[in-house]
Amino acid sequence: MNQERDYRLPEGLAKKVVPVAGILGIGGIVAALGLSLAGMSTMEHLAHAYLLGFWYFVTLSLGGLFFVLIHHLVGAKWSVVVRRVAEIIVGVFPVLFLLSIPIVAISFMGDSTLFRWANPEEIAHNELIQKKTAYLNPTFFAIRVVIYFGIWTMLATYFARTSAAQDSGHDPAKAYRMRQLAAPGLILFGTSLTFAAFDFVMSLEPEWFSTIFGVYQFGGGALAFFSFLAIFTIWLEKKGSLPTTVEHYHDIGKYMFGFTVFWAYIAFSQFMLIWYANIPEETGWYLHRQQGAWGWMAIVLIFGHFVIPFFGLVSRHIKRRRPTLLFWACWILAMHFVDLYWLVMPSMHGGAHHSEPTTGIPFQIVDFLCWIGFAGLFVAAVFWRAGNRSLVPMNDPHLADSLAFRNY
Amino acid sequence: MESHSMDQKPEASIDNGEPRVLGMVAEFDTPDALIEAARRVREEGYEHFDAHTPYPIHALDDAMKIRPTIIPWLVLGAGMTGTAIAVLMQYWTNAVDYPFVISGKPLFSLPANVPIMFELTVLLAALTAFFSNMALNKMGRPSNPLFSVDRFRSATAEKFFLSVEARGFKFDRVETKQFLEGLGAAAVEPVLETEAERSSKLPRPLVTTAIILGSLALVPPAFVFGMRAGTFDAPRLHIVPDMDFQPKYKAQTENDFFGDHRANRPPVEGTIAIGALDLDTALHYGKNEDGDYVTEFPIPVNAETMARGQQRYRITCVACHGESGTGDGMIAKRADLLAQRGTSGMSWVPPTSILDQPVQDQPIGQIFESITNGIRTMPSYAQQITPEDRWAIILYLKALQRAGSATSDQIPASERQRLNAMPVEATDGQATEGEDE
Numbered sequence: 015m016n017q018e019r020d021y022r023l024p025e026g027l028a029k030k031v032v033p034v035a036g037i038l039g040i041g042g043i044v045a046a047l048g049l050s051l052a053g054m055s056t057m058e059h060l061a062h063a064y065l066l067g068f069w070y071f072v073t074l075s076l077g078g079l080f081f082v083l084i085h086h087l088v089g090a091k092w093s094v095v096v097r098r099v100a101e102i103i104v105g106v107f108p109v110l111f112l113l114s115i116p117i118v119a120i121s122f123m124g125d126s127t128l129f130r131w132a133n134p135e136e137i138a139h140n141e142l143i144q145k146k147t148a149y150l151n152p153t154f155f156a157i158r159v160v161i162y163f164g165i166w167t168m169l170a171t172y173f174a175r176t177s178a179a180q181d182s183g184h185d186p187a188k189a190y191r192m193r194q195l196a197a198p199g200l201i202l203f204g205t206s207l208t209f210a211a212f213d214f215v216m217s218l219e220p221e222w223f224s225t226i227f228g229v230y231q232f233g234g235g236a237l238a239f240f241s242f243l244a245i246f247t248i249w250l251e252k253k254g255s256l257p258t259t260v261e262h263y264h265d266i267g268k269y270m271f272g273f274t275v276f277w278a279y280i281a282f283s284q285f286m287l288i289w290y291a292n293i294p295e296e297t298g299w300y301l302h303r304q305q306g307a308w309g310w311m312a313i314v315l316i317f318g319h320f321v322i323p324f325f326g327l328v329s330r331h332i333k334r335r336r337p338t339l340l341f342w343a344c345w346i347l348a349m350h351f352v353d354l355y356w357l358v359m360p361s362m363h364g365g366a367h368h369s370e371p372t373t374g375i376p377f378q379i380v381d382f383l384c385w386i387g388f389a390g391l392f393v394a395a396v397f398w399r400a401g402n403r404s405l406v407p408m409n410d411p412h413l414a415d416s417l418a419f420r421n422y
Numbered sequence: 423m424e425s426h427s428m429d430q431k432p433e434a435s436i437d438n439g440e441p442r443v444l445g446m447v448a449e450f451d452t453p454d455a456l457i458e459a460a461r462r463v464r465e466e467g468y469e470h471f472d473a474h475t476p477y478p479i480h481a482l483d484d485a486m487k488i489r490p491t492i493i494p495w496l497v498l499g500a501g502m503t504g505t506a507i508a509v510l511m512q513y514w515t516n517a518v519d520y521p522f523v524i525s526g527k528p529l530f531s532l533p534a535n536v537p538i539m540f541e542l543t544v545l546l547a548a549l550t551a552f553f554s555n556m557a558l559n560k561m562g563r564p565s566n567p568l569f570s571v572d573r574f575r576s577a578t579a580e581k582f583f584l585s586v587e588a589r590g591f592k593f594d595r596v597e598t599k600q601f602l603e604g605l606g607a608a609a610v611e612p613v614l615e616t617e618a619e620r621s622s623k624l625p626r627p628l629v630t631t632a633i634i635l636g637s638l639a640l641v642p643p644a645f646v647f648g649m650r651a652g653t654f655d656a657p658r659l660h661i662v663p664d665m666d667f668q669p670k671y672k673a674q675t676e677n678d679f680f681g682d683h684r685a686n687r688p689p690v691e692g693t694i695a696i697g698a699l700d701l702d703t704a705l706h707y708g709k710n711e712d713g714d715y716v717t718e719f720p721i722p723v724n725a726e727t728m729a730r731g732q733q734r735y736r737i738t739c740v741a742c743h744g745e746s747g748t749g750d751g752m753i754a755k756r757a758d759l760l761a762q763r764g765t766s767g768m769s770w771v772p773p774t775s776i777l778d779q780p781v782q783d784q785p786i787g788q789i790f791e792s793i794t795n796g797i798r799t800m801p802s803y804a805q806q807i808t809p810e811d812r813w814a815i816i817l818y819l820k821a822l823q824r825a826g827s828a829t830s831d832q833i834p835a836s837e838r839q840r841l842n843a844m845p846v847e848a849t850d851g852q853a854t855e856g857e858d859e
Binding site: 279282285286289290328329330420 | 480494498533534536537540
């Protein structure tokens with residue numbers, strides 16, 4: 015690479031993208047709200063669709079945070095060129111925090127719109143929830159949400175700032191310091207992610223519990239992140255804003271492949287223990303999600319989220335070609351939506367705890383509107399963060415290694 | 423993949439006592455010179471050549487035009503084979519060869535088999551990756567003719583080498599040497615067949631070592647054989663005694679310490695072990711004082727004892743006599759199946775149906791005796807079941823007998839309605855799997 019050359023977004027592009035994506039984002043969510051108020055959907059459905067869109071981008075961004083942390087911890091070299099992009103992506107946590115406010119607010123409404131544990135009437139006759147109210151109550155929930163986003167924003171900011179400070183001068187001590195802090199950072203990351211997954215998604219059905227649930231959400235999130243990273247970096251390269259080569263895509267593709275298997279491994283581990291033990295308080299959750307159309311969706315997940323992309327991504331030739339890698343990245347991003355849909359939406363109307371749980375898939379236009387809304391806001395935030403910054407950590411001690419990187 | 427060694431097929435030459443030339447090895451000072459040389463050698467038409475470097479150099483693959491390896495395909499194939507073996511093996515053992523219902527799960531259900539599928543996939547894939555890599559790179563050979571070239575030692579330190587084998591029509595001792603020198607090699611040397619390689623005799627030290635080790639290896643078996651064949655007065659060598667020797671008397675053995683020469687001691691006269699008091703003959707033997715079978719239950723007859731009896735029956739008796747007492751338990755079914763298949767060595771008396779008239783007519787004391795002492799081929803269950811529980815079971819047997827001969831008008835009206843509303847199921851004796859649609 016020509017060290018003199020700058021790698022930034024094309025002149026003025028951010029200024030154009032941010033308002034368009036932002037308006038699309040706000041428009042999507044407002045339209046979903048409008049449709050629900052107009053009676054095309056219910057508040058309960060809207061709340062679930064909103065949570066789905068929210069959690070989709072939280073998990074994706076957490077995948078990015080994981081990438082930044084693990085990169086520093088192991089002293090990775092190949093990924094230096096794409097690390098700044100990840101640092102920019104994790105800059106969206108403050109925006110996601112603002113978007114979490116409606117969810118917390120709903121939990122204070124004292125009804126079952128989203129969380130049954132927030133509804134005093136439900137608690138009164140549900141002994142299982144009664145025993146959990148010390149943890150599952152709106153005030154503590156709000157406090158925890160602040161803590162989670164506090165941790166994530168803090169980690170994201172620290173690593174992005176330090177890396178940016180590196181640009182203006184050679185200071186190997188900074189790289190060393192980041193490496194030291196990545197270890198405790200990862201511990202904070204893992205714990206906060208686990209509990210956030212419990213709070214936002216698992217507690218939708220407060221009777222049910224699974225300790226591996228956080229790992230499951232991590233697997234899906236990291237997978238979504240690497241897919242997004244592949245798409246984004248290929249696009250940036252095409253715009254001339256990133257000096258990435260097919261070697262870097264190959265490695266991102268390896269991550270996608272690896273996490274495809276990891277997701278399946280964890281999802282199945284959770285399933286198999288519950289299936290084998292066959293204890294009613296645990297099986298209900300899966301039983302519901304295996305009935306009727308939900309069952310078909312589960313099959314779609316097994317094949318669409320694991321078997322097909324497994325064979326799709328196994329070959330190096332696919333990972334080393336931009337179009338094929340792009341195809342699988344889009345595929346996986348779509349599957350992440352299906353995965354979360356299958357987790358979140360069956361919980362409506364009392365979920366598995368209801369005497370006659372829903373079996374049909376309640377697809378509604380608001381589901382997609384909410385997702386589009388979040389996608390728009392996410393993209394706007396990413397471009398806003400990218401602004402006119404250098405997209406490559408210019409003085410990173412391993413930048414040269416990363417540029418010259420080759421796979422066997 | 424190209425051969426990575428000097429194989430023993432030199433250019434045709436007459437054996438004139440001179441060591442044969444197996445190839446040429448050229449030394450280069452820089453990786454760039456080596457890469458360029460490799461490219462030129464390939465372009466010149468040499469097929470059997472290889473590069474040797476102290477560390478991996480990416481550009482070499484391209485310069486040498488090494489074909490992509492087939493290892494990924496081997497690994498994929500082996501992995502899938504592992505998956506298939508795991509599925510078939512588990513299907514065969516669980517659902518075909520020895521079908522046995524365990525904790526109510528279906529004979530063959532995929533989730534339970536996935537861990538083994540995963541393990542076998544990874545196992546075969548990993549072993550194949552390792553061994554095919556070894557084999558295709560011709561690793562594990564004790565020596566290579568290149569090692570006889572002194573210079574070649576620095577291939578693991580600071581120099582870069584290119585070796586061209588004498589195999590192939592392109593090779594010519596003089597021309598190849600000149601060609602390599604022309605590529606800027608710091609030195610070019612022939613790889614000669616060593617004396618040891620030339621002679622068909624095995625090296626002396628190798629033969630000596632083999633003979634010594636071979637004869638030593640015979641000692642342990644000879645020792646074992648001698649010990650096994652001979653007889654000895656001394657007690658056998660006890661290398662790991664564990665708790666084999668304990669200062670205690672074994673039951674039912676002779677013992678000279680006591681006057682009656684028995685190791686077992688009878689209870690002291692006039693005493694009785696705790697819990698062994700059996701004065702209530704009805705409860706403990708099912709007979710009254712005169713020795714006749716009792717006909718009245720010596721335990722309270724109520725819903726509680728009935729439920730207890732049902733529970734105990736389902737634990738101990740149901741495997742043979744079946745839920746309804748007709749003798750169609752899991753063991754009986756399997757025995758029937760084996761008998762049908764003509765399994766050799768089968769002798770099987772089917773469990774009596776509890777509902778049979780003779781059993782119905784028996785006084786309950788007689789059934790008690792059957793459970794307590796066993797009856798013909800059925801073993802005793804006195805060890806497993808307390809007398810009270812035996813009576814509870816008999817109470818439940820009576821209920822089963824009653825149910826077996828019940829008529830529809832004995833069913834309460836409400837229940838009858840429910841029964842009528844139920845869909846008629848095929849009664850082929852097959853338990854329906856509790857699967858949801």
